[in-house]
Amino acid sequence: MKKIKVAIFGTGFMGRVHTESLRRLGNIEVVGVAGSTAQRARKFADEVGIERSVGDYRELLEDREIEAVHICSPNALHYEMTMRSLEHGKHVVCEKPLASTVAEAHEMIALAKTKGLANCTLYNIRSYPQLQNLRRMLENGDLGDIRIVQGAYSQDWLLFDTDWNWRVDSGSSRTFADIGTHWCDLAEHVTGLKITSLCADLQTFMKTRKRPKGSVETFKGKNLTPPADFDEVAINTEDFGSMIFKMGDVVRGSMTTSQVSAGRKNRLFLEIYGTKASAVWDGERPEELWIGHRNRSSELLIKDSTIFPEAAQSYSDLPGGHSEGYDATFKQTFRRFYRTVTERGAPIEYPTFEDGLRQLTLVDAVLESSKQQSWIRV
Numbered sequence: 213m214k215k216i217k218v219a220i221f222g223t224g225f226m227g228r229v230h231t232e233s234l235r236r237l238g239n240i241e242v243v244g245v246a247g248s249t250a251q252r253a254r255k256f257a258d259e260v261g262i263e264r265s266v267g268d269y270r271e272l273l274e275d276r277e278i279e280a281v282h283i284c285s286p287n288a289l290h291y292e293m294t295m296r297s298l299e300h301g302k303h304v305v306c307e308k309p310l311a312s313t314v315a316e317a318h319e320m321i322a323l324a325k326t327k328g329l330a331n332c333t334l335y336n337i338r339s340y341p342q343l344q345n346l347r348r349m350l351e352n353g354d355l356g357d358i359r360i361v362q363g364a365y366s367q368d369w370l371l372f373d374t375d376w377n378w379r380v381d382s383g384s385s386r387t388f389a390d391i392g393t394h395w396c397d398l399a400e401h402v403t404g405l406k407i408t409s410l411c412a413d414l415q416t417f418m419k420t421r422k423r424p425k426g427s428v429e430t431f432k433g434k435n436l437t438p439p440a441d442f443d444e445v446a447i448n449t450e451d452f453g454s455m456i457f458k459m460g461d462v463v464r465g466s467m468t469t470s471q472v473s474a475g476r477k478n479r480l481f482l483e484i485y486g487t488k489a490s491a492v493w494d495g496e497r498p499e500e501l502w503i504g505h506r507n508r509s510s511e512l513l514i515k516d517s518t519i520f521p522e523a524a525q526s527y528s529d530l531p532g533g534h535s536e537g538y539d540a541t542f543k544q545t546f547r548r549f550y551r552t553v554t555e556r557g558a559p560i561e562y563p564t565f566e567d568g569l570r571q572l573t574l575v576d577a578v579l580e581s582s583k584q585q586s587w588i589r590v
């Protein structure tokens with residue numbers, strides 16, 4: 213079997229998750245990695261067993277054998293790396309948020325289209341088996357008509373002013389762009405509805421943070437012992453956001469998103485209330501789906517794809533009771549992405565740059581709404 217050769221840009225949390233997940237597919241070979249320096253790239257390459265490493269991603273773009281790239285770098289680099297990769301004829305998987313602005317995302321979409329290249333914005337959470345089960349249950353009308361969509365996405369890793377990451381001084385939105393968009397993408401994907409207007413409020417509790425003099429990688433930066441040597445830096449990105457929204461004339465919803473909620477490690481909570489029944493999914497217990505009834509006992513469904521609606525079954529590779537977690541959502545997304553690389557005309561069953569643009573549009577609306585303290589039509 214001819215393997216598809218791919219490269220990874222970025223050597224942090226996502227660089228590692230992408231590399232491992234790609235290898236699980238069997239038909240992909242990770243042949244190169246680019247880091248912010250040659251030394252960082254080599255260290256990562258040695259740790260995960262990648263032959264080629266470079267300190268400048270543009271070197272890998274000159275390699276004609278590399279068909280696709282995975283952009284796992286900080287957000288501010290997504291646009292430049294994607295545009296250059298597309299110009300060199302590479303298919304692109306780009307981490308979320310897709311770009312720094314809506315205008316950049318439009319350019320990225322236009323170039324991918326002109327070049328006829330596959331493109332993905334990595335809203336991977338959609339690919340949890342129970343969420344695809346829920347999506348199909350909603351399509352089948354198992355919950356009746358949807359009335360209320362609500363939830364939260366909460367983390368605690370930026371709780372203290374000694375917690376630092378490139379995200380805290382990158383872009384105009386932090387918590388909403390970083391994790392709130394995961395929640396919105398999921399809510400829209402699962403329900404098949406769009407947020408049509410919203411009213412949001414963003415809050416930055418810590419107006420300054422202590423930036424260590426030295427680099428910090430994501431989720432390795434949780435400071436049990438705060439840095440002795442730091443710069444006090446003004447912060448403009450939000451720690452917390454809340455939003456009420458409409459999905460058309462009938463459906464109403466609310467959500468909060470936080471990176472300062474002690475004990476909430478990575479809690480994406482989605483609740484859907486219909487005219488017949490309710491459903492709740494908790495990202496920290498992803499194998500379960502709670503179904504609420506009024507006139508009989510509620511149920512806790514345990515993932516078992518053999519009893520899922522047919523369209524959801526292929527999102528699970530293991531028998532019921534054998535957990536498939538966060539990293540499996542990358543494998544599922546990449547499998548569908550590379551199917552469209554190898555089979556022209558295969559259905560696009562993954563989030564594309566268009567979905568990335570959609571979320572940036574929501575980020576803009578949230579920022580505008582919070583600034584004006586009023587409703588914004590999306």
Ligand SMILES: NC(=O)c1ccc[n+]([C@@H]2O[C@H](COP(=O)([O-])OP(=O)(O)OC[C@H]3O[C@@H](n4cnc5c(N)ncnc54)[C@H](O)[C@@H]3O)[C@@H](O)[C@H]2O)c1
Pocket residue numbers: 221222223224225226227246247248252269283284285286287289307308309334335336378390428429430
């Ligand atoms: N889909 C998800 O669930 C998910 C989860 C976490 C992060 N992300 C996204 O992934 C991206 C990376 O986040 P992360 O958490 O891995 O951050 P990270 O800080 O752990 O890793 C970023 C890496 O990029 C490297 N880098 C910086 N400049 C570079 C350059 N010029 N060339 C090559 N590499 C460079 C850094 O050295 C670092 O290794 C972000 O866009 C983030 O929003 C997505």
